[in-house]
Amino acid sequence: xxxxxxxxxxxxxxxxxxxxxxxxxxxxxxxxxxxxxxxxxxxxxxxxxxxxxxxxxxxxxxxxxxxxxxxxxxxxxxxxxxxxxxxxxxxxxxxxxxxxxxxxxxxxxxxxxxxxxxxxxxxxxxxxxxxxxxxxxxxxxxxxxxxxxxxxxxxxxxxxxxxxxxxxxxxxxxxxxxxxxxxxxxxxxxxxxxxxxxxxxxxxxxxxxxxxxxxxxxxxxxxxxxxxxxxxxxxxxxxxxxxxxxxxxxxxxxxxxxxxxxxxxxxxxxxxxxxxxxxxxxxxxxxxxxxxxxxxxxxxxxxxxxxxxxxxxxxxxxxxxxxxxxxxxxxxxxxxxxxxxxxxxxxxxxxxxxxxxxxxxxxxxxxxxxxxxxxxxxxxxxxxxxxxxxxxxxxxxxxxxxxxxxxxxxxxxxxxxxxxxxxxxxxxxxxxxxxxxxxxxxxxxxxxxxxxxxxxxxxxxxxxxxxxxxxxxxxxxxxxxxxxxxxxxxxxxxxxxxxxxxxx
Amino acid sequence: xxxxxxxxxxxxxxxxxxxxxxxxxxxxxxxxxxxxxxxxxxxxxxxxxxxxxxxxxxxxxxxxxxxxxxxxxxxxxxxxxxxxxxxxxxxxxxxxxxxxxxxxxxxxxxxxxxxxxxxxxxxxxxxxxxxxxxxxxxxxxxxxxxxxxxxxxxxxxxxxxxxxxxxxxxxxxxxxxxxxxxxxxxxxxxxxxxxxxxxxxxxxxxxxxxxxxxxxxxxxxxxxxxxxxxxxxxxxxxxxxxxxxxxxxxxxxxxxxxxxxxxxxxxxxxxxxxxxxxxxxxxxxxxxxxxxxxxx
Numbered sequence: 001x002x003x004x005x006x007x008x009x010x011x012x013x014x015x016x017x018x019x020x021x022x023x024x025x026x027x028x029x030x031x032x033x034x035x036x037x038x039x040x041x042x043x044x045x046x047x048x049x050x051x052x053x054x055x056x057x058x059x060x061x062x063x064x065x066x067x068x069x070x071x072x073x074x075x076x077x078x079x080x081x082x083x084x085x086x087x088x089x090x091x092x093x094x095x096x097x098x099x100x101x102x103x104x105x106x107x108x109x110x111x112x113x114x115x116x117x118x119x120x121x122x123x124x125x126x127x128x129x130x131x132x133x134x135x136x137x138x139x140x141x142x143x144x145x146x147x148x149x150x151x152x153x154x155x156x157x158x159x160x161x162x163x164x165x166x167x168x169x170x171x172x173x174x175x176x177x178x179x180x181x182x183x184x185x186x187x188x189x190x191x192x193x194x195x196x197x198x199x200x201x202x203x204x205x206x207x208x209x210x211x212x213x214x215x216x217x218x219x220x221x222x223x224x225x226x227x228x229x230x231x232x233x234x235x236x237x238x239x240x241x242x243x244x245x246x247x248x249x250x251x252x253x254x255x256x257x258x259x260x261x262x263x264x265x266x267x268x269x270x271x272x273x274x275x276x277x278x279x280x281x282x283x284x285x286x287x288x289x290x291x292x293x294x295x296x297x298x299x300x301x302x303x304x305x306x307x308x309x310x311x312x313x314x315x316x317x318x319x320x321x322x323x324x325x326x327x328x329x330x331x332x333x334x335x336x337x338x339x340x341x342x343x344x345x346x347x348x349x350x351x352x353x354x355x356x357x358x359x360x361x362x363x364x365x366x367x368x369x370x371x372x373x374x375x376x377x378x379x380x381x382x383x384x385x386x387x388x389x390x391x392x393x394x395x396x397x398x399x400x401x402x403x404x405x406x407x408x409x410x411x412x413x414x415x416x417x418x419x420x421x422x423x424x425x426x427x428x429x430x431x432x433x434x435x436x437x438x439x440x441x442x443x444x445x446x447x448x449x450x451x452x453x454x455x456x457x458x459x460x461x462x463x464x465x466x467x468x469x470x471x472x473x474x475x476x477x478x479x480x481x482x483x484x485x486x487x488x489x490x491x492x493x494x495x496x497x498x499x500x501x502x503x504x
Numbered sequence: 505x506x507x508x509x510x511x512x513x514x515x516x517x518x519x520x521x522x523x524x525x526x527x528x529x530x531x532x533x534x535x536x537x538x539x540x541x542x543x544x545x546x547x548x549x550x551x552x553x554x555x556x557x558x559x560x561x562x563x564x565x566x567x568x569x570x571x572x573x574x575x576x577x578x579x580x581x582x583x584x585x586x587x588x589x590x591x592x593x594x595x596x597x598x599x600x601x602x603x604x605x606x607x608x609x610x611x612x613x614x615x616x617x618x619x620x621x622x623x624x625x626x627x628x629x630x631x632x633x634x635x636x637x638x639x640x641x642x643x644x645x646x647x648x649x650x651x652x653x654x655x656x657x658x659x660x661x662x663x664x665x666x667x668x669x670x671x672x673x674x675x676x677x678x679x680x681x682x683x684x685x686x687x688x689x690x691x692x693x694x695x696x697x698x699x700x701x702x703x704x705x706x707x708x709x710x711x712x713x714x715x716x717x718x719x720x721x722x723x724x725x726x727x728x729x730x731x732x733x734x735x736x737x738x739x740x741x742x743x744x745x746x747x748x749x750x751x752x753x754x755x756x757x758x759x760x761x762x763x764x765x766x767x768x769x770x771x772x773x774x775x776x777x778x779x780x781x782x783x784x785x786x787x788x789x790x791x792x793x794x795x796x797x798x799x800x
Contacts, residue, residue, distance in 0.1 A: 073671030
């Protein structure tokens, strides 16, 4: 049978970067085809070319043997290509039906469209109310909107760009059931992810990209995650080394920490208790929006709490702002790299000053020691393999993964007593993620306590000694990570998405 | 003091018309995600262009047509600055107001002291342009909420990145919206010069553009809200005139303060737009006032 989609020798050059070079591959009918590669390997550029957002410099594409050269996404949709974006392409203030209409070429009249949305979404077990506004939906429901938007066009090729990064395991399972069913009906799916286990479990074929070129093509089910990762990065993956750590004395004690929601969309913290020992990594899981940002803010000092609720090595820090907490050794790295962890238009040197000023002696008597700041920024760049022209580069110019390494490195290299990180490897490729995780483990081995807040459960299982779940601002009792299964954790996290009740 | 409710209402509707036009235009512009603070400049341009054309041709309707074209033409200056050269929208809008006021003052000199041609009364003795303004309210509502083009325009204003990713032309949509806003502001301005005052005076729009901007925020970005806001302001104007006629003195200084007060209120409300709960709906468009630059 003829391939649904074929690429022959695709190439695209951006100023200074060869994003894609001589890329050829084919997607068969009814196949779930994985596109694997590190950040910057050229996956995004490739799918953007297929979807008409970017035009290739050379090479050809075919959709069911007809030449495929869309000049914009609408032409691609007409040709039968649909795409679910990594960062949702939804309009918050508009309704589900309006969002779906915007993604279709010839939407039927309003009432008919609403009826079709209700029907198709129920058929696929992804119920949606067409009159709801997007702002009121959870991440999983938002993705449903994107998927239904694609399905209504009955595409021949469905592109999914890292669709599970925001979903709970149960939601992800539901998604895969949907994809299976679609594939069974003959729709081909091009699936982008760097979650290797996911690809091994659900994809029929994988094309692996490295530095913009196709380096391999294989049946992912026949390879281990390690082998796939090695193909992606072009060498053996470093194994995470968890050894050499011992739980020591109590460093951080949080007692009955309650805070009202800081914003209308925020989550209130409800009587959070936790104990963190030296050399220990505590993992906190949960679906975004269940109090993660608020917990980090309460620990970093952006939000103050009642006296006695947060103590570091016996010292009450509850009412202290961030700077004294840093001086005392309680450091943090928030999730939002650009704008929260780093000032986009500041150079890396200036950004190091913002959190490392006091601890590294970069500010003396109210004056900035620029040379020392620059040196420390250079140390972080070297120590964490941050790829950038130099410490004078503005933070905004770094790729997500590189900036993340910088932000984590800036805190880790200050030798904190306790480090709190939120989503430390979000959107970071496998190689960089491994480096970030190893640095956290090394930090713990040196006797610091680390709290990792993350939605990536594999990461939490890999790093943490104990695991607890944050759900609607409540923190569960920690359980030892040893022997925990993904299913069990998924149930600990549930609830917020109207899934099954949490079973004890 | 005798006040006939119907005649007061008709006066109110007429007094509200310039602001109604300008605010409906600005509503469409802001729903497309563009903040054009140059409404006053576009209104005064329309007021002069329309008056000049009506005076020269003797046909007031031709005057209104030229006013709309004039308003649209000067708005394209703002469009070029903000959509092509990605200049800051607030600064560009303020510049457009200053530029429009200055330009009209300069070219308006020959038209000082002459009278506009008379306008034939429309149905029920109400001015044709007042009718047009009233008809524009449901039209704009229908366009924004029921038409495909309006949906795309709202999409562009709500999330320009997403609209671009779906293949809609953000820049073109915004250019069209800005030109429409300019034409509507021009009509509003011409209503003052051709149908109300019947002559040209420098600075005759007297802050109406700023009030229109405030009304768009007040309306929570809906056409019906704009009508309510315009009538409310029209009511205040008529009331204040009646009060003056009845001998209640309102210091002129207070009145001349109004445009600046309105500006401050607009800016405060816009900066506080996050406080308008988005969950409640009807809040400011998500991309309002931010420039879009597609990375290709």
